[in-house]
Amino acid sequence: MRKMLAAxxxxxxxxxxxxxxxxxxxxxxxxxxxxxxxxxxxxHRLEEGPPVTTVLTRExxxxxxxxxxxxxxxxxxxxxxxxxxxxxxxxHLCDGQEACCVGLxxxxxxxxxxxxxxRAHGFTFTRGLSVREILTELTGRRGGCAKGKGxxxxxxxxxxxxxxxxxxAQVPLGAGIAxxxxxxxxxxxxxxxxxxxxxxxxxxxxxxxxAALWKLPCIFICENNRYGMGTxxxxxxxxxxxxxxxxxxxxxxxxxxxxxxxxxxxxxAAAYCRSGKGPILMELQTYRYHGHSMSDPGVSYRTxxxxxxxxxxxxxxxxxxxRMVNSNLASVEELKEIDVEVRKEIEDAAQFAxxxxxxxxxxxxxxxxxxxxxxxxxxxxxxxxxxxxS
Amino acid sequence: xxxxxxRDEKVFLLGExxxxxxxxxxxxxxxxxxxxxxxxxxxxxSEMGFAGIxxxxxxxxxxxxxxxxxxxxxxxxxxxxxNSAAKTYYMSGGCQSVPIVFRGPNGASAGVAAxxxxxxxxxxxxxxxxxVVSPWNSEDAKGLIKSAIRDNNPVVVLENELMYGVPxxxxxxxxxxxxxxPIGKAKIERQGTHVTVVAHSRPVGHCLEAAAVLSKxxxxxxxxxxxxxxxxxxxxxxxxxIKTNHLVTVEGGWPQFGIGAEICARIMEGPAFNxxxxxxxxxxxxxxxxxxxxxxxxxxxxxxxxxxxAIKKTxxx
Numbered sequence: 101m102r103k104m105l106a107a108x109x110x111x112x113x114x115x116x117x118x119x120x121x122x123x124x125x126x127x128x129x130x131x132x133x134x135x136x137x138x139x140x141x142x143x144h145r146l147e148e149g150p151p152v153t154t155v156l157t158r159e160x161x162x163x164x165x166x167x168x169x170x171x172x173x174x175x176x177x178x179x180x181x182x183x184x185x186x187x188x189x190x191x192h193l194c195d196g197q198e199a200c201c202v203g204l205x206x207x208x209x210x211x212x213x214x215x216x217x218x219r220a221h222g223f224t225f226t227r228g229l230s231v232r233e234i235l236t237e238l239t240g241r242r243g244g245c246a247k248g249k250g251x252x253x254x255x256x257x258x259x260x261x262x263x264x265x266x267x268x269a270q271v272p273l274g275a276g277i278a279x280x281x282x283x284x285x286x287x288x289x290x291x292x293x294x295x296x297x298x299x300x301x302x303x304x305x306x307x308x309x310x311a312a313l314w315k316l317p318c319i320f321i322c323e324n325n326r327y328g329m330g331t332x333x334x335x336x337x338x339x340x341x342x343x344x345x346x347x348x349x350x351x352x353x354x355x356x357x358x359x360x361x362x363x364x365x366x367x368x369a370a371a372y373c374r375s376g377k378g379p380i381l382m383e384l385q386t387y388r389y390h391g392h393s394m395s396d397p398g399v400s401y402r403t404x405x406x407x408x409x410x411x412x413x414x415x416x417x418x419x420x421x422x423r424m425v426n427s428n429l430a431s432v433e434e435l436k437e438i439d440v441e442v443r444k445e446i447e448d449a450a451q452f453a454x455x456x457x458x459x460x461x462x463x464x465x466x467x468x469x470x471x472x473x474x475x476x477x478x479x480x481x482x483x484x485x486x487x488x489x490s
Numbered sequence: 491x492x493x494x495x496x497r498d499e500k501v502f503l504l505g506e507x508x509x510x511x512x513x514x515x516x517x518x519x520x521x522x523x524x525x526x527x528x529x530x531x532x533x534x535x536s537e538m539g540f541a542g543i544x545x546x547x548x549x550x551x552x553x554x555x556x557x558x559x560x561x562x563x564x565x566x567x568x569x570x571x572x573n574s575a576a577k578t579y580y581m582s583g584g585c586q587s588v589p590i591v592f593r594g595p596n597g598a599s600a601g602v603a604a605x606x607x608x609x610x611x612x613x614x615x616x617x618x619x620x621x622v623v624s625p626w627n628s629e630d631a632k633g634l635i636k637s638a639i640r641d642n643n644p645v646v647v648l649e650n651e652l653m654y655g656v657p658x659x660x661x662x663x664x665x666x667x668x669x670x671x672p673i674g675k676a677k678i679e680r681q682g683t684h685v686t687v688v689a690h691s692r693p694v695g696h697c698l699e700a701a702a703v704l705s706k707x708x709x710x711x712x713x714x715x716x717x718x719x720x721x722x723x724x725x726x727x728x729x730x731x732i733k734t735n736h737l738v739t740v741e742g743g744w745p746q747f748g749i750g751a752e753i754c755a756r757i758m759e760g761p762a763f764n765x766x767x768x769x770x771x772x773x774x775x776x777x778x779x780x781x782x783x784x785x786x787x788x789x790x791x792x793x794x795x796x797x798x799x800a801i802k803k804t805x806x807x
Contacts, residue, residue, distance in 0.1 A: 245583070261586065266574070276543035276547040277546045279546070279552075280552045303538040303539050306540070310533065310539055467579050468618055468619055469579065470584075470589075
């Protein structure tokens with residue numbers, strides 16, 4: 101007994117080697133779930149909001165942790181590949197905003213729909229594509245999810261409509277997807293995302309009007325990361341209460357750095373829409389560590405101190421990890437193991453993405469039209485012709 | 491549209507005044523009464539918004555017909571037509587199709603002045619990923635709209651307000667519920683041997699009038715109704731030019747970078763060039779924003795006399 105206790109205490113003090121700690125993890129008693137308090141949401145035209153406490157199961161916690169860590173490391177890998185010039189063109193990274201994509205996904209069903217703008221890699225992953233398919237699309241190779249034809253801003257998956265490059269255009273699209281949900285009568289909803297910068301686009305207000313008029317099951321979501329490219333919210337918007345900008349559409353303002361807060365708010369919003377009451381608006385207050393894109397260092401319009409403060413106080417992955425460890429839902433070692441696995445997955449994906457060949461030149465003309473017999477597409481001069489296959 | 495709405499429950503129509511008003515030009519008369527609010531939707535005046543909504547609905551698997559009251563207003567929504575609809579199948583590597591129809595009256599009307607008279611054939615015809623059709627007569631209108639609705643790609647249907655009220659003989663075959671005109675195929679409306687005259691939409695009628703006048707002088711024109719702007723049926727035009735050795739193009743839109751310009755460029759690149767006995771001639775709208783006064787407006791669009799003049803010029807008569 102004394103020997104066993106000594107062994108246990110040695111391991112618990114972190115002095116054990118990995119295999120032993122793994123054995124210990126398996127036999128250690130973790131809590132099955134824990135209840136957490138989450139921030140109350142500011143409400144607009146709503147009597148009640150999402151609950152202020154939530155239950156997190158160990159299983160869900162580990163899942164969210166792994167997903168957020170995967171998105172984080174995938175984005176950092178993209179940064180690295182971009183600096184090595186293996187990724188080119190536009191590259192808008194979402195590290196810092198992981199609680200948004202993971203929390204939103206946790207609050208809906210795979211049969212629901214989601215559309216966003218160009219900061220889309222995280223959503224592409226949470227909606228079901230693999231890191232490999234995403235990185236390979238970023239490197240512009242044939243194994244990419246869009247066969248190398250789209251790049252960073254044009255990735256699609258089942259019930260995920262991109263990846264859209266024109267700021268704000270995705271919002272009417274999302275309202276249209278919601279119209280299809282209502283038309284088909286299957287109780288599905290559409291999450292329609294846009295940023296604090298896009299929130300000032302006129303077409304968004306047109307979409308608000310029609311969504312409310314026709315009671316479309318559309319959850320408008322403003323991912324407010326405080327800066328539209330280099331312009332802070334105070335310099336762009338007469339009203340920075342984005343959750344109120346839907347006017348006649350009820351809204352809630354959510355802590356976008358807390359995956360559980362996002363999840364609960366999403367569940368609340370989805371239930372609202374599914375009940376046929378019409379659209380609802382969620383503002384997720386979040387933060388991006390990177391600049392607007394890889395060509396923006398991100399420090400000319402904000403201070404390094406600000407970025408560092410968010411990282412140390414509000415990092416979404418850190419917040420989840422602390423919660424889980426402190427309430428015995430997981431151990432530090434276990435989470436570190438997940439980190440190692442994630443790193444390997446990303447590394448393998450990056451290697452594939454770097455080695456995969458570019459799409460064959462013969463495919464340049466493909467996918468112009470859908471369901472069309474093959475025809476010819478003109479190249480740079482009249483003698484260069486490409487075959488176009490659907 | 492009625493037949494296609496009946497045939498496929500995924501088809502629906504949206505636009506300004508399409509439902510309870512029976513359509514600004516009565517094109518959708520009776521549809522709302524028959525199909526109701528779910529399938530015939532009146533929109534607020536929000537072109538960019540409702541065009542985007544229509545494209546989103548198409549992405550999610552429905553088959554919307556998005557009406558622009560005139561294509562002039564489509565300029566507000568053109569980003570949704572091009573960037574959200576036309577390019578998506580390509581950008582997604584074939585993952586995401588957009589089976590949508592954008593339709594409405596295009597081009598000059600009567601006395602509606604500059605902001606309401608623009609022809610968008612060249613603008614939309616410019617873009618890969620779109621199909622663009624331009625019906626002239628009733629048969630064209632029916633066959634092309636049905637093909638457009640059944641097509642899994644974004645199709646722009648450029649109608650013409652002045653043609654809505656013009657009656658035509660309607661052949662037996664066209665009366666079938668499955669009468670389709672293939673997109674991408676031109677039609678030779680009148681056979682001839684001396685000159686090929688190519689047009690789309692309302693000017694096709696003017697060309698036939700010109701041909702009737704010239705026939706009395708012994709000049710036989712071959713009149714081609716393009717029917718489709720994109721993908722253009724250049725083969726039919728080439729075969730005709732090889733036969734007649736002369737080419738005149740006629741369009742309502744502005745001359746620069748227009749339909750005629752494209753036809754001429756392609757003729758130069760193909761086998762028909764060697765058969766031309768004279769440079770091709772273009773008849774177009776005047777290179778001005780459309781004026782209001784009748785005398786000015788009349789002289790800003792191609793008239794029968796302008797077509798006759800052009801034909802005689804190229805024939806050196």
